[in-house]
Amino acid sequence: MAIHEKSLIDPDRIMTHESLVVDGVDVSGHWNTMVAPRFLSDYDDDFVNVIRAYPGGENVHRCWQCGSCTNSCTMYAQNTDFNPRYWIYLTNLGLKSEILKDKDIIWTCVSCNKCTNICPKDVRPEGVMKALAHWLEDEGHTDKTRSSIFDEEFTGQVLDHGRIEDAHVVINFLRKTKQPYFQDWLIEAVKRLMRHMPVGMLTMLGWNFLFTPKTRSWGRTGEVLREYVREQKAAAHARMKEAAHV
Amino acid sequence: MQNTVLVVGGGPAGLSACAGVIGAGKNVVLVEKEDRLGGAPILSGYAKLVPSGEWAKDAMGRMIKRVEDSALAKIHTGTRVVSLDGSVGDFTATLSNGERVSAGSIVLTTGFTHFDSINKPEWGFGTFEDVLTTTQMEQMVAGGKIACPSDGRVPERVCILLCVGSRDRQIGREWCSKICCTVSTNLAMEIKEISPQTDVFIYYMDIRTFGLYEDKFYWKSQEEFKTKFVKARIAEVTRAPDGKRLLVKGEDTLVKRPIVIPFDIVVHAIGMDPNVENTEIARVFGIGLEKHGFIDRAEHYTNTCGSTRRGIYVAGAALGPETIDDSISQGQAAASRALADLYALVQKTA
Ligand SMILES: Cc1cc2nc3c(=O)[nH]c(=O)nc-3n(C[C@H](O)[C@H](O)[C@H](O)COP(=O)(O)OP(=O)(O)OC[C@H]3O[C@@H](n4cnc5c(N)ncnc54)[C@H](O)[C@@H]3O)c2cc1C
Ligand code: SF4
Ligand code: SF4
Ligand code: SF4
Numbered sequence: 001m002a003i004h005e006k007s008l009i010d011p012d013r014i015m016t017h018e019s020l021v022v023d024g025v026d027v028s029g030h031w032n033t034m035v036a037p038r039f040l041s042d043y044d045d046d047f048v049n050v051i052r053a054y055p056g057g058e059n060v061h062r063c064w065q066c067g068s069c070t071n072s073c074t075m076y077a078q079n080t081d082f083n084p085r086y087w088i089y090l091t092n093l094g095l096k097s098e099i100l101k102d103k104d105i106i107w108t109c110v111s112c113n114k115c116t117n118i119c120p121k122d123v124r125p126e127g128v129m130k131a132l133a134h135w136l137e138d139e140g141h142t143d144k145t146r147s148s149i150f151d152e153e154f155t156g157q158v159l160d161h162g163r164i165e166d167a168h169v170v171i172n173f174l175r176k177t178k179q180p181y182f183q184d185w186l187i188e189a190v191k192r193l194m195r196h197m198p199v200g201m202l203t204m205l206g207w208n209f210l211f212t213p214k215t216r217s218w219g220r221t222g223e224v225l226r227e228y229v230r231e232q233k234a235a236a237h238a239r240m241k242e243a244a245h246v
Numbered sequence: 247m248q249n250t251v252l253v254v255g256g257g258p259a260g261l262s263a264c265a266g267v268i269g270a271g272k273n274v275v276l277v278e279k280e281d282r283l284g285g286a287p288i289l290s291g292y293a294k295l296v297p298s299g300e301w302a303k304d305a306m307g308r309m310i311k312r313v314e315d316s317a318l319a320k321i322h323t324g325t326r327v328v329s330l331d332g333s334v335g336d337f338t339a340t341l342s343n344g345e346r347v348s349a350g351s352i353v354l355t356t357g358f359t360h361f362d363s364i365n366k367p368e369w370g371f372g373t374f375e376d377v378l379t380t381t382q383m384e385q386m387v388a389g390g391k392i393a394c395p396s397d398g399r400v401p402e403r404v405c406i407l408l409c410v411g412s413r414d415r416q417i418g419r420e421w422c423s424k425i426c427c428t429v430s431t432n433l434a435m436e437i438k439e440i441s442p443q444t445d446v447f448i449y450y451m452d453i454r455t456f457g458l459y460e461d462k463f464y465w466k467s468q469e470e471f472k473t474k475f476v477k478a479r480i481a482e483v484t485r486a487p488d489g490k491r492l493l494v495k496g497e498d499t500l501v502k503r504p505i506v507i508p509f510d511i512v513v514h515a516i517g518m519d520p521n522v523e524n525t526e527i528a529r530v531f532g533i534g535l536e537k538h539g540f541i542d543r544a545e546h547y548t549n550t551c552g553s554t555r556r557g558i559y560v561a562g563a564a565l566g567p568e569t570i571d572d573s574i575s576q577g578q579a580a581a582s583r584a585l586a587d588l589y590a591l592v593q594k595t596a
Contacts, residue, residue, distance in 0.1 A: 038503065038504065039503065039504035039506045040501065040503050040504070040505045040506070041505075041506050041507070042507060042508065043474075043507060045403070045445050048472075061468065061472060061474075062465075062468060062469050064453075064468070065475075065477065065500060086500070089500050089501070090501070092474060093474060095501065098501060121465075
């Protein structure tokens with residue numbers, strides 16, 4: 001029978017096919033809409049350890065679902081789909097596909113830590129939100145957040161030149177996040193700088209903008225630092241992964 | 247004048263009552279229907295006890311020895327009381343071995359009967375070899391090896407279903423068996439300890455690890471042994487298409503979705519039923535039963551451990567689901583009531 005009340009079914013479970021052959025029978029046309037089974041058919045037992053290996057996720061397995069975090073949450077008050085208790089449960093059971101449904105809101109946690117202060121099991125839900133957001137980013141489920149892009153631009157310049165060039169940071173950030181360069185606040189800031197800054201400093205700003213000089217004797221420092229940070233990150237992640245398994 | 251207390255049932259409560267009587271220098275006659283003393287922990291082969299962590303055979307062994315070693319104790323195993331005459335201060339009990347026992351007062355510690363999982367056929371016990379009860383799993387733990395009974399493979403996943411035979415109007419059991427939550431969280435830790443590669447899941451409606459059992463068992467099991475807690479009452483256990491594993495079906499009430507999850511071993515956390523012999527016990531001893539079928543207690547504040555008949559006291563799981571520790575305390579309390587009856591008599595005759 002054709003499905004008449006599609007509104008009753010989660011949209012992501014309705015599978016339509018241009019043409020479909022089942023057991024040698026062509027079922028194209030009226031019959032080609034299938035509904036994916038709606039039961040959960042397995043847990044990913046190791047997922048909780050993956051999240052526990054991220055900074056902030058260490059205590060996620062302690063949760064007993066009291067809901068204090070969600071009840072106190074700043075974001076939940078704005079949007080009842082933002083439910084840290086629920087995501088923590090999904091994490092512990094490894095119900096990844098359910099977490100992915102909320103991938104576009106998990107990162108909106110404002111880190112107010114009200115949840116952390118109220119949690120009776122010291123789960124530190126705020127840390128779990130961060131861990132989940134990082135995992136979503138690492139796995140390519142979400143685009144990099146603007147703050148990550150800003151951080152990368154900033155650190156990148158420091159490592160390349162031993163210093164940052166404010167104007168480049170702002171311009172590159174706007175470009176990478178696909179935002180227009182002509183932001184009202186920016187135009188206003190530049191106007192005021194022109195009006196109030198001593199001419200000498202303005203000239204220096206302009207010079208630095210054009211020639212991006214390096215810190216004196218910077219040499220290979222950036223390269224060495226980059227390598228060091230990379231090694232440390234890898235080691236920390238391996239350590240945490242190890243710790244999460246015990 | 248009567249110098250003897252009759253104790254019926256040689257489990258933790260009965261052994262404790264005997265020790266109480268012996269400690270006061272009076273005689274005790276212990277009647278136990280099985281061929282061994284120790285009650286459920288010994289008869290069903292429990293592993294490590296909650297909350298002491300001691301092996302059941304060691305802990306119960308000490309209790310048994312204390313009574314067996316006393317010259318004041320007379321023990322009848324493989325025996326029952328078939329009839330009782332007289333009243334407080336002067337009871338005469340006839341035993342199934344033909345002997346007669348005169349006693350001033352009586353302590354009933356006839357305990358409970360394990361719920362028989364066959365009465366919940368939808369959960370697969372008796373149908374699938376790898377569906378076990380907590381007592382069977384305790385025996386496996388005591389044996390030191392965790393393996394599927396069907397083919398000996400080490401289970402990747404074990405789940406424990408709570409409240410099997412408790413809190414279920416469908417089968418006329420409206421009580422909480424009190425200790426099975428704690429026993430199950432403990433069992434999960436024991437499984438993990440023996441078999442670190444096995445993940446243990448507990449399916450629950452509520453977790454009732456009361457008092458000091460909260461952090462010592464529930465929290466520890468979850469935090470240190472990574473037991474996973476899933477809020478669902480399982481509807482059905484079936485065979486997985488691979489012909490080996492079991493599928494556990496239910497509703498995850500927190501995700502609001504049906505679940506069909508594969509497991510290697512399913513454990514029933516069986517509850518505590520009234521002793522199946524309670525109607526017979528009530529008839530022989532002339533006492534009442536409460537609405538669930540456990541032995542009815544008198545007003546508790548001033549008639550502690552009293553049954554509905556003067557001179558007969560009750561302790562332990564005979565009164566309702568009870569822990570070993572509390573059964574032991576109640577055994578001592580009942581002994582002191584029974585002893586008081588003997589002394590009251592001494593004063594009267596003097
Ligand atoms: C799976 C499981 C695990 C448990 N583990 C723990 C634990 O770790 N820690 C804990 O505190 N509690 C535990 N319990 C609860 C524990 O079993 C009880 O608290 C305890 O056994 C009660 O002791 P009792 O002496 O009152 O009764 P029982 O242990 O039942 O002893 C009653 C005795 O009376 C005898 N008897 C019965 N009827 C008659 C009769 N008509 N005539 C003569 N003798 C009779 C029986 O044969 C038995 O020996 C567990 C229970 C279950 C179901
Ligand atoms: S830190 Fe995030 S999850 Fe916690 S209360 Fe604030 S917004 Fe909610
Ligand atoms: S407050 Fe803590 S224990 Fe309660 S649901 Fe939130 S994370 Fe879990
Ligand atoms: S103690 Fe726990 S498992 Fe046992 S009946 Fe009560 S709630 Fe259910």
